[in-house]
Structures are given as structure tokens and as C-alpha cells.
Amino acid sequence: MALRLIQSLEQNGISHQELFAWTEDQWYQFLEPAGKAKDKAPVCYRLMQKIREDFRSPENLNLLGRFSDEQLINYLTTLPGIKLKSALCVMLYSLNRAVFPADSHCLRILNRIGCIHLDIRSKQQREQAQAELNQAIRGDYQLCYELHTLFIVHGKKTCGRIPRCELCCLKPLCAYSAAST
Ligand code: SF4
Secondary structure, eight states, X not given: OHHHHHHHHXXXXXXXXXXXXXXXXXXXXXXXXXXXXXXXXXXXXXXXXXXXXXXXXXXXXGGGGGSOHHHHHHHHTTSTTOOHHHHHHHHHHHSXXXXXXXXXXXXXXXXXXXXXXXXXXXXXXXHHHHHHHHHXXXXXXXXXXXXXXXXXXXXXXXXXXXXXXXXXXXXXXXXXXXXXX
């Protein structure tokens, strides 16, 4: 759905400058097809408002390229609605930084395999694991990018909420699969 929303911006020729000036109502209209517009529209509006205050125009966002990784994490996580995982996604995919955003797919798969041990329902444990995995994996852009995209594909196609272990190439290594056979 996120991809479709981005494509709709491109198809409708919405410039960065226009996006900068959107009202909360415009965010609502834009997000409505994806659901959760009531919750997300005010957050997107406040986030853009803060970026506007800090950078004045979209062109100035290039200044983020001069920030160190730590400065970026510190800045991005001050924005409304942005936590560590989202900040790391922006850094990896928009700023080409060698960081590793451990999203729900990564955590679920690593937990099932037995590489990490956490109560996946615990927000505190998830956030701690995200920080630790970034510390452990960051530093090699290609590795971070490929590993993250592979976890997403594997999580969507094979190791989802109901895992399809019979189709999985990781089965010989996997604690979850071993325990359930
Ligand atoms: S074997 Fe099953 S639980 Fe383990 S990673 Fe593959 S799909 Fe997930």
C-alpha cells in the first residue's frame, strides 16, 4: 500500500514543494485509501510542519547528507511518529547509510530461527533488539541493504504469521521448525 501511495504522488505530479505545504485535510484525503487516515494524517502533518520549520525548503533536506549517522538518528527520532526503526529505514533507503533497520519481518524470522530470543509482543524487547541488531550489522551498505530486503521478501512469502516451513530454505537451521516437527 505504501508503494501505491508513493506511485499516486508521482502519477498526480505532486512536487516536494507542494507536499511541504499540505494541510492536515490534504494528508487525510491522501491517506484515506490506505485506512488509518484518522491516526496518520495528524502525525504526517505535524512531521512535515517540523521539517518545514527546520529546513525551510525541500532543497535544504540535502543538508542531511552532512550529518553523521549518530546525528541523523538523533534528529530523525525527534520527528513526530519516527522511532529508531523508521529512522534507520530513511537512512538506509534515502540516504545510502550502512545501517540495519530490523523490522517486524527481521525480528520474527531471527527469533524463529533462534538467532535472537525475545518476546515478540514486548515493545521494549523489540526496540532493544532493533538497536542491538543495528550495532551488530551496520557498517557494510551492501550487506545491510540486501539482508533487509531479503528478510522482507522471506517474511512476506514464506515466514509470515503462519510459517510455510515445508517450502523454506532455512528449515535445516531453524529452531522453530525443529520444535514443531
Ligand atoms: S523454517 Fe519455518 S519458521 Fe523457520 S524461517 Fe523457515 S518458514 Fe520461518
